[in-house]
Amino acid sequence: MQRMGMMIGVQPEMLAKYRELHAAVWPEILDLISRCNIRNYTIFLREPENLLFGTWEYHGTDFAADMARMAADEKNQEWWAFTIPCQKPLETRAEGEWWAMMEEVFHHD
Template identity: 80%
Template sequence: MQRMGMVIGVQPGKVETYKELHAAVWPEILALISSCNIRNYTIFLKEPENLLFGYWEYHGTDFEADMAKMAASEKNQEWWSFCIPCQKPFETRKEGEWWAMMENVFHLD
C-alpha cells in the first residue's frame, strides 16, 4: 500500500460549487476510483486560503496503468469537466501534474 497526498487551490468564487459536487459524487465515479485500487480517498478544504488537500491509499500494483484507466473513462472526463474549472493548480507543480503531489515525511499507525 502506498499513501499519497496532493494539494491544489480552488478558484475564487468556486468553493461552494466544489463542495456541492463532492457532497454528491456520482456513483460511477466512486466505483471507478475503487476499481483503480484507491482506498480511503479524502479531500480536505482550508479556507480562507481555498486550498484542497487530497489523501488516498493506493493498493494496486501498477499505478500508471490505473491512472490511465481513470483518465480514459468517459464518465470521469465528464466529471472532470465540472471539477477542473473549480481548481487552481500551483505554478510550481511538476510537469504532467494537475494536483501537486506531496512528499510523505511522517506517518504513525
C-alpha cells in the same frame, strides 16, 4: 499499499460549486476510484487560502496504468468537466501534474 497526498487550489468563486459536487459524488465515479485501487480517499479544504489537500491509499501494483484507466473513463471525463474549472493548480507543481503530488515524511498508525 502506498499512501499518497496532493494539493491544488480552488477558485474562490467556484468554492460553493466544488462543495456541492463533492457532497454528492456520482456513484460511477466512486466505483471507478475503487476499481483503480484507491482506498480511504479524502479531500480537505483549507480556507481562507482555498487550498485542497487530497490523501488516499493506493492498493494496486501499477499506479500509472490505473491512473491512465481513470483518465480514459468517459464518465470520469464528464466529471472532470465539472470539477477542473473549479481548481487552480499550484504554480510550483511538477511538469505534467494537475494536482501537485506530495512526499510523505511522517506516518503513525
